Amino acid sequence: MCRALRAMMVPALMLATFAVALFGAAGPALGAEPRVVGLRVGENGDRTRFVIDLDRKLDAEVFTLADPYRLVVNLPEVTFDITGPGQADGRGLIREYRYGLFKPGTSRVVLDLAGPATLDKFFTLSPSGRYGYRLVFDLTETSRQAFIDHVAERRAQNGAGPRRDPVQVPAMGADDGGKPVVVIDPGHGGTDPGTIGVLGRPEKTVVLGIAKTIRDRLEKSGRYEVHLTRDRDIFHSLRNRIRIAHEHQADLFISVHADALDNRNVRGATVYTLSETASDREAAALARKENKADLIGGIDLNTEAPEVAPILIDLAQRRSMNQSARLASFLVGELKQRHVVRTNTHRFAGFVVLKSPEVPSILLETGYLSNPRDARLLESRNGRARVAEAVARAVDSYFDTANATDF
Numbered sequence: 001m002c003r004a005l006r007a008m009m010v011p012a013l014m015l016a017t018f019a020v021a022l023f024g025a026a027g028p029a030l031g032a033e034p035r036v037v038g039l040r041v042g043e044n045g046d047r048t049r050f051v052i053d054l055d056r057k058l059d060a061e062v063f064t065l066a067d068p069y070r071l072v073v074n075l076p077e078v079t080f081d082i083t084g085p086g087q088a089d090g091r092g093l094i095r096e097y098r099y100g101l102f103k104p105g106t107s108r109v110v111l112d113l114a115g116p117a118t119l120d121k122f123f124t125l126s127p128s129g130r131y132g133y134r135l136v137f138d139l140t141e142t143s144r145q146a147f148i149d150h151v152a153e154r155r156a157q158n159g160a161g162p163r164r165d166p167v168q169v170p171a172m173g174a175d176d177g178g179k180p181v182v183v184i185d186p187g188h189g190g191t192d193p194g195t196i197g198v199l200g201r202p203e204k205t206v207v208l209g210i211a212k213t214i215r216d217r218l219e220k221s222g223r224y225e226v227h228l229t230r231d232r233d234i235f236h237s238l239r240n241r242i243r244i245a246h247e248h249q250a251d252l253f254i255s256v257h258a259d260a261l262d263n264r265n266v267r268g269a270t271v272y273t274l275s276e277t278a279s280d281r282e283a284a285a286l287a288r289k290e291n292k293a294d295l296i297g298g299i300d301l302n303t304e305a306p307e308v309a310p311i312l313i314d315l316a317q318r319r320s321m322n323q324s325a326r327l328a329s330f331l332v333g334e335l336k337q338r339h340v341v342r343t344n345t346h347r348f349a350g351f352v353v354l355k356s357p358e359v360p361s362i363l364l365e366t367g368y369l370s371n372p373r374d375a376r377l378l379e380s381r382n383g384r385a386r387v388a389e390a391v392a393r394a395v396d397s398y399f400d401t402a403n404a405t406d407f
Contacts, residue, residue: 033077033078033079034054034055034056034058034075034076034077034078034079035054035055035078035079035080035081036052036053036054036075036078036079036080036081036082036099036107037053037054037055037081037082037132038051038052038053038082039051039052039053039082039088039097039099039109040053041090041091041092041094041097042091042092043091043092046140046141047092047120047138047139047140048090048091048092048093048094048117048138048139048140049136049137049138049139050090050094050097050111050136050137050139051134051135051136051137052073052075052109052134052135053131053132053133053134054078054132054133054134054135055081055132055133056132056133057124057133058075058076058078058133058135059075059076060073060074060075060135061073061074062074062119062122062137063154064119064147064150064151064154065151065298065300066147066148066151068112068113068295069112069113069114069115069116069117069147070110070111070112070113070295070298071110071111071113071117071119071137071139072108072109072110072111072298073108073109073110073111073135073137074102074106074107074108075106075107075108075109076105076106076107077101077104077105077106077107078107080099080100080107082099085193085196085200085201085202085205086098086099086100086191086193086202086204087099087193087196087202090111090112090114092114092139093113093114093115093117093139093140093141094111094112094113094114094139095112095113095114096112097109097110097111097112098110098112098191098192098193098296099191100189100190100191100192100193100233100234100235101189101190101191101232101233101234101235102190102191102234102235102297102298103234103235104234108190108191108235108297108298109191110191110296110297110298113139115141115144116141116142116143116144116146116147116148117139117140117141117142117147118139118140118141118142118146118147119137119138119139120138120139120140121136121137121138122135122136122137122138123135123136124136155300179223179224179225180223180224180225180251180252180399181224181225181226181227181248181249181250181251181252182218182224182225182226182227182250182251182252182253182254182395183226183227183228183229183244183245183248183250183252183253183254183359184211184214184215184218184226184227184228184229184254184256185211185228185229185230185241185245185253185254185255185256185353186204186207186208186210186211186212186228186229186230186256187203187204187207187255187256187257187290187293187353188202188203188204188207188257188293189204189208189230189233189234189235189236190204190233190234190235190236190297191235191296191297191298192204192235192293192296192297194207194257194258194259195258195259195260195369195370196260196369197258197260197369197370197375198264198369198370198371198372198375199369199372199375199376199379201369201375201379203257203258203259203260203369204233205233206258206369206375206378206379207256207257207258207366208230208231208232208233209379209384210256210258210366210378210384210387210388211228211256212228212231213384213385213387213388214254214256214387214388214391214392215228216388217385217388217389217391217392218388218391218392218395221392221396223396223399224395225248227244227248227250229241229244229245235297237293237294237297237299238291238293238294238352238353239294239352241255241353242353242355242356242359245356245359245361246356246358246359250359251359251360251399252327252359252360252361252395252398253354253356253359253360253361253362254361254362254363254364254391255351255353255354255361255362255363255364256364256366257290257363257364257365257366258365258366258367258368258369258374258378259286259289259365259368259369259370260368260369260370261368261370261371262370263370264368264370264371264372265371266342266368266370266371267340267342267367267368267371267373267374268339268340268341268342268345268367268368268374269335269339269340269341269342269345269364269365269366269367269387270341270342270345270346270347270364270365271328271331271332271335271345271346271347271362271363271364271365272286272287272328272346272347272348272349272351272354272362272363272364272365273321273324273325273328273346273348273354273361273362273363274321274324274348274349274350274351274354274355274361275321275348275349275350276350277348278347278348278349278350279344279347279348279349280344280347282347283347283348283349284349284350286349286365287349287350287351290351290352290353290363291350291351291352320356320357320358320359320360320361321360323360324354324360324361324362325346326360326398326401327360327362327394327395327398328346328362329346330393330394330395330397330398331362331364331390331391331394332345332346333394334389334390334391334393334394334397335387335390337390338386338389338390339386339387339390340367340374340377351363364387364391366378366387
């Protein structure tokens with residue numbers, strides 16, 4: 001039934017992409033994943049230095065992105081053997097930086113720059129004293145025009161056409177009797193940690209635990225085929241998340257988040273559905289924040305495929321929005337029975353990740369990691385189970401009433 005209804009630049013060379021080949025060295029165990037054991041920022045006069053400490057020599061690719069100003073370092077897939085939530089404050093020309101798994105085989109470090117900067121030097125240092133191998137990046141200030149020209153040169157060298165992120169979706173088995181397909185999307189991941197909670201845990205880690213619990217609860221019922229957009233700490237662009245849902249022919253898409261507010265007294269869950277007109281200023285601000293995920297991850301949006309049409313006029317989109325609102329209504333009722341919720345629990349705004357024309361989609365803010373009580377609850381087994389039970393019962397109600405509605 002359900003399936004049938006799913007219709008900086010190097011001044012001497014001005015290269016657009018920098019690369020160094022650093023040859024392997026003895027030391028690490030054969031076959032062990034490379035490790036980044038430190039990330040450091042220092043200043044010397046007008047120069048800002050960023051250092052990546054490694055357990056071996058590695059290849060690296062470096063490029064710059066504008067608006068906002070960023071320097072991106074791609075490494076082979078590594079383990080970040082660093083204590084911290086995945087992001088840290090910088091100094092000098094580096095405002096802050098983030099790190100994580102960008103895609104299978106590629107780890108990424110993204111430097112948010114305080115302004116336009118030139119990659120004046122980029123080199124490797126061999127082990128010396130207490131230090132192992134080091135990748136060194138020296139930045140100096142430059143003009144905006146020089147920075148923009150350099151980014152444009154890189155795009156020209158790489159080709160002007162839009163590119164799409166590779167989608168790696170596990171092969172689906174044979175049709176299992178037409179079970180509805182539910183895709184659960186743990187927000188953020190990899191180089192995008194999301195908000196950092198008052199207990200020190202990043203949002204990406206908290207919501208992955210919640211999403212896995214929801215998946216397990218739905219699978220336990222035997223009624224659904226359930227997939228996660230990510231089952232580990234890895235980055236996915238917003239478009240990639242939508243594309244994964246399409247690859248799985250999803251009947252429902254549920255994006256799971258846990259945000260933060262300046263007011264630490266605010267707590268409770270909220271359910272969002274798509275609208276180009278936000279229900280309130282807070283919803284609009286949250287959508288703007290979440291829609292920056294691709295920038296945070298180090299994506300060049302000027303080479304991405306065009307956005308899903310923002311003017312929601314076609315029948316499929318309107319029908320999907322109506323179904324999303326119906327699921328949201330069920331979920332709000334279930335959350336009120338077993339979880340803390342905010343007043344005006346169902347809100348709406350223009351979240352990119354909800355803009356699939358065919359798949360009913362909601363964004364569940366499970367609570368606020370800025371609130372100590374919410375943070376403790378969402379990191380507990382009991383709290384995750386309560387959220388999962390509410391989602392499962394809402395999904396049951398959604399499909400149980402499908403025949404009586406315009407499904």
